Amino acid sequence: MNQGRFITIEGTEGVGKSTNLAFIRQWLEARGQRVLVTREPGGTPLAEDIRTLLLSPREEPVTPMTELLMIFAARAQHLEQVVKPALARGTWVLCDRFTDSTYAYQGGGRGFDQQVIAQLEDLVQGSLRPDLTLVLDIDVKEGLSRASQRSDPDRFEGETLAFFERVRAVYRGLAERAPERYALVDAGQPLADVQRELADALASLANS
Numbered sequence: 001m002n003q004g005r006f007i008t009i010e011g012t013e014g015v016g017k018s019t020n021l022a023f024i025r026q027w028l029e030a031r032g033q034r035v036l037v038t039r040e041p042g043g044t045p046l047a048e049d050i051r052t053l054l055l056s057p058r059e060e061p062v063t064p065m066t067e068l069l070m071i072f073a074a075r076a077q078h079l080e081q082v083v084k085p086a087l088a089r090g091t092w093v094l095c096d097r098f099t100d101s102t103y104a105y106q107g108g109g110r111g112f113d114q115q116v117i118a119q120l121e122d123l124v125q126g127s128l129r130p131d132l133t134l135v136l137d138i139d140v141k142e143g144l145s146r147a148s149q150r151s152d153p154d155r156f157e158g159e160t161l162a163f164f165e166r167v168r169a170v171y172r173g174l175a176e177r178a179p180e181r182y183a184l185v186d187a188g189q190p191l192a193d194v195q196r197e198l199a200d201a202l203a204s205l206a207n208s
């Protein structure tokens with residue numbers, strides 16, 4: 001049986017990941033693929049518990065190392081329990097955020113050493129990397145304005161504009177350095193145009 005493909009979707013706040021996940025799933029299913037939609041941090045009961053711990057605002061400061069290790073602990077669980085078995089059965093896995101979020105938020109946002117993140121990536125993932133990463137890119141203020149129309153802010157959504165500018169810069173840098181794996185999509189466009197670009201990237205993967 002053919003191995004499934006691993007697709008991740010990334011971006012800063014309010015960029016439209018949730019809105020576009022349903023479109024991507026439908027696009028793939030319409031072409032005969034079995035699709036599993038999942039997310040990080042999370043995707044298993046234990047990893048979802050870690051997600052709740054990570055995102056809940058709290059008085060006690062969370063050290064950058066604690067945050068980083070919790071994210072990779074959730075990732076290890078998610079990969080072994082959900083992602084790898086699905087790929088092995090030939091299912092395509094569509095994941096809302098993955099390790100590029102760690103490079104962007106913990107590396108760019110928090111200023112954590114990217115080399116340490118790379119070491120943990122190798123340790124936890126081995127050689128597993130996404131086949132395609134869709135990076136939705138938007139002006140940070142516009143994204144925050146879209147996101148502000150939602151519920152109570154989580155622990156990340158209270159960060160400064162400068163934090164999110166650093167997050168965005170890391171995403172753009174990753175996408176620009178490896179265009180064979182990343183599709184950088186202007187998410188400030190009308191939704192139909194965003195989805196046309198997403199479909200082009202999916203078609204390239206499906207035909208490869």
Ligand code: Z5A
Binds near residue numbers: 013017018071105
């Ligand atoms: N995190 C981390 O730090 N390190 C890691 O390694 C990982 C994660 C894996 C939770 O992520 C947090 O986890 C995240 C980083 C951290 N930081 N935060 N916060 P999350 O993915 O669960 O949370 P989120 O970033 O807030 O994503 P979201 O809830 O999926 O929202 P969204 O991507 O912004 O999408 P949306 O809700 O679809 O869109 C927002 C609004 O814009 C909505 O009203 C849409 O109707 C509208 N929209 C969307 N597209 C358009 C277009 N094209 N035009 C006009 N309006 C639009």
